[in-house]
Amino acid sequence: MEKKTERIKAVMIGHAVGDALGVPVEFESRRKLEKHPVTDMMGYGTYHVPAGAWSDDTSMAVAALDSLADGAIHYREIMENFVKWLDGGRYTPTGHTFDVGGTCMRAIMNFTYDPKQNPTECGLSGDYSNGNGSLMRIHPFVMMTYFCEGLRGERDAVAENGSSLTHAHERSKLACKIYARILFALLDDPSKESVSTALAQANAAYTDSAEHETYARLFVSDFAQTKISDIRSSGYVVDTLEAAVWCLLTTETYGECVLKAVNLGEDTDTVAAIAGGLAGALYGYEAIPKKWREALLERQTIEAMCERAAQNWT
């Protein structure tokens, strides 16, 4: 098994590469991408950014990791980092923020710097605040609870709190908890069987959740056999989680997985980012094509944070 540093890098870079592959075609339809599929890193499509530029998904994950990598969870500091990203272009590959979801923006604007404010109460909790904006940046939180011995039992609580910084509805929190179980299982034993086992365990563990039924499709044992026409790749958290897991289960390599995710269309960057982080955990860092790793902007910045995390997460 890869060293801790390599495994953290596999997830963070796997996620960022998926994001960067999807950015130029975000919001494109599946029909158009079927005719003209993405096969490589490109620049200047939906946004005026060069090849290898990653978006809000990776920016918010890196903003969280920069704080978590010191070895303690300070939700207030993470919100401060989100403000630096949204207002100042920090944690971006190009120096400016070019993509932000409505729920994330409103939650960050709810943050007041008042020490009496609970930062996990910044998130929105309405039915219509269930985009994929917390799921797309939950992986550093999950990895920290995996690698820090003392936090192992806190996996669900940290996934919930991490989500609640921006997305506080039970549906978004449950998506993060299901994802956390999958990532834990892949870090323990990188195999597709681990994913199926994690989903079966999630099915049994969250029966009391009001949102358990929402994820019923994921919990059936033949979910991987779902037809592509029944897989939706929108920014709705349920669609995104299903699409990412489906891409992971129906492909054999990192590259095949993230390209399949991008070419589903619609929320291309986020579906590919989440699929890519999981595929990084499944196939390992070296399985992420070298040309894509090298094309990724600010890769060294992200990797330096992964190295700091590996030192401090014990």
Ligand SMILES: [Mg+2]
């Ligand atoms: Mg994005």
